[in-house]
Amino acid sequence: MSGATMSGMISVQMDASSTSATTAAKPTGEDIAAKLVQGLDTDGDGDVSADEINAAFKAAGIETSDASTVADAVKKLDTDGSGTLSTAELGTAIDAKMAAHKGHHGHHGGGEGGKPPSAGDVATSLLSSLDSDQSSGLSLSELLKGMDQTTAATDSQKSAFASLDADGDGSLNATELTSAITAMMQNDMASYAQNAYSQSASIAA
Numbered sequence: 101m102s103g104a105t106m107s108g109m110i111s112v113q114m115d116a117s118s119t120s121a122t123t124a125a126k127p128t129g130e131d132i133a134a135k136l137v138q139g140l141d142t143d144g145d146g147d148v149s150a151d152e153i154n155a156a157f158k159a160a161g162i163e164t165s166d167a168s169t170v171a172d173a174v175k176k177l178d179t180d181g182s183g184t185l186s187t188a189e190l191g192t193a194i195d196a197k198m199a200a201h202k203g204h205h206g207h208h209g210g211g212e213g214g215k216p217p218s219a220g221d222v223a224t225s226l227l228s229s230l231d232s233d234q235s236s237g238l239s240l241s242e243l244l245k246g247m248d249q250t251t252a253a254t255d256s257q258k259s260a261f262a263s264l265d266a267d268g269d270g271s272l273n274a275t276e277l278t279s280a281i282t283a284m285m286q287n288d289m290a291s292y293a294q295n296a297y298s299q300s301a302s303i304a305a
Contacts, residue, residue: 129198130191137187147184150174223277237271 140148140156150171157170177185177193217225230238230246240253240261253261264272264280272280 128191129193129195130187132194133187133190136190137185145184147182147186148174148190149184219278219281220274222281223274226277227274235271237269237273238277239271243272 137146137148140152142152142155143149150173153170153174174183174185177189179189179192180186226246227236227238230242232242232245233239240258243261244253244257261272262268264276266276266279267273
């Protein structure tokens with residue numbers, strides 16, 4: 101399978117996992133802010149600084165035209181004048197942005213508490229849905245069947261599958277699936293960070 105095809109399957113499974121959960125409240129701005137702080141707060145002080153945001157962009161390979169752009173955005177959102185952004189401050193800004201742009205949400209639905217399913221959750225759901233022989237692992241044929249592919253596996257699909265099959269037993273177990281899904285989620289972070297950067301000026305305006 102190609103990386104794009106596998107990512108598409110995982111995206112569909114995340115939607116399915118979210119939809120199958122009992123009706124859950126949508127995440128608030130503070131819920132989203134808490135996740136952002138968790139990912140960006142490298143010094144563990146509970147807040148996010150302009151330096152931490154710029155470092156995240158750099159790590160994601162995103163070039164900012166001027167570091168002061170982020171600093172200015174932080175200053176505008178920093179209501180208590182601490183020089184950093186707390187979860188509450190970020191949450192307030194996100195809530196305001198969401199309220200101003202209703203109907204334009206691009207994130208997945210939530211699992212428990214409005215949170216998206218984890219890589220482990222998605223791996224478990226994939227196994228539950230596609231492991232037709234109950235072997236606790238997914239073969240390439242089971243994955244292709246799950247994608248409604250009726251033709252034989254291509255060389256690229258075989259190569260991609262082999263690269264994920266760490267123990268070489270011909271199937272992907274929960275650990276291997278979780279590792280693959282985690283890697284794909286991390287690869288998506290650059291795109292996510294780029295989108296966040298492109299909207300930072302608008303949020304602070």
